[in-house]
Amino acid sequence: MPLSILDDAMLPAANWVLELMDAKNEIEEVTDITLTTESIATFQGQVAEPFIRMLKANISSRFISQDMVSSFGIFDPKKVPAADSSDFHTYGEDLIDVLLAHYGAELPAKTAGGDEYTKEALISRETREEWKTFRSYLSKKSKGNLHLQLKELTTSDMLSEIFPNISTLANICLSIPVSTASVERSFSKMKLIKTRIRNRIGQSQLSYLMKIAMETPETLSSTQLNDIITVWNKKPRRIAV
Numbered sequence: 001m002p003l004s005i006l007d008d009a010m011l012p013a014a015n016w017v018l019e020l021m022d023a024k025n026e027i028e029e030v031t032d033i034t035l036t037t038e039s040i041a042t043f044q045g046q047v048a049e050p051f052i053r054m055l056k057a058n059i060s061s062r063f064i065s066q067d068m069v070s071s072f073g074i075f076d077p078k079k080v081p082a083a084d085s086s087d088f089h090t091y092g093e094d095l096i097d098v099l100l101a102h103y104g105a106e107l108p109a110k111t112a113g114g115d116e117y118t119k120e121a122l123i124s125r126e127t128r129e130e131w132k133t134f135r136s137y138l139s140k141k142s143k144g145n146l147h148l149q150l151k152e153l154t155t156s157d158m159l160s161e162i163f164p165n166i167s168t169l170a171n172i173c174l175s176i177p178v179s180t181a182s183v184e185r186s187f188s189k190m191k192l193i194k195t196r197i198r199n200r201i202g203q204s205q206l207s208y209l210m211k212i213a214m215e216t217p218e219t220l221s222s223t224q225l226n227d228i229i230t231v232w233n234k235k236p237r238r239i240a241v
Contacts, residue, residue, distance in 0.1 A: 072146075096127060122165050131166060197216055
């Protein structure tokens with residue numbers, strides 16, 4: 001049937017079909033090409049290798065702070081040298097400088113009277129002095145690991161008062177996410193729950209449904225199911241179940 005007698009509303013669809021047929025023919029023509037050693041070498045030199053270099057550069061630029069993150073390992077008691085060793089008196093000082101370079105920037109602040117000024121997020125000189133004392137404290141701990149030590153620094157009022165800057169670094173370390181996978185997974189779940197058809201779901205109900213979708217195990221025991229049913233039946237509702 002000629003395109004001239006088609007309705008105007010069908011012309012875009014007809015053109016799309018014709019373009020698809022042309023693309024199909026081009027693909028069939030390409031598949032007839034025989035790969036040679038020369039063509040493979042050309043592809044590697046002009047396409048594959050530049051793409052890989054660009055990909056590596058992009059990854060390196062996105063994860064440029066790996067040294068900074070690994071510097072938090074100085075808080076692990078198991079890595080501290082013995083107090084009588086030659087390495088003990090300089091242990092961690094270079095890594096403290098790495099952390100100060102990243103987190104010791106000046107931040108805007110205000111006085112009680114409302115005057116604006118800048119202050120250091122971490123006071124460099126005090127942080128270095130605190131580390132020398134805290135390093136001795138770490139060397140005396142025979143048990144523990146990095147996570148427990150960071151937790152102690154952030155929950156102990158005594159340590160927070162004695163080592164305020166070191167405690168700030170511990171809080172920063174604990175707030176760094178391991179990955180964004182859980183965040184991306186939650187957005188995916190939210191798209192499945194709050195669709196265009198169910199766009200009137202309130203914030204509270206959406207929060208409950210998100211918790212159920214994210215935190216509920218894949219399988220539930222009969223006891224867990226009975227507990228859920230019991231709680232559900234206690235809630236007042238208009239229609240008896």
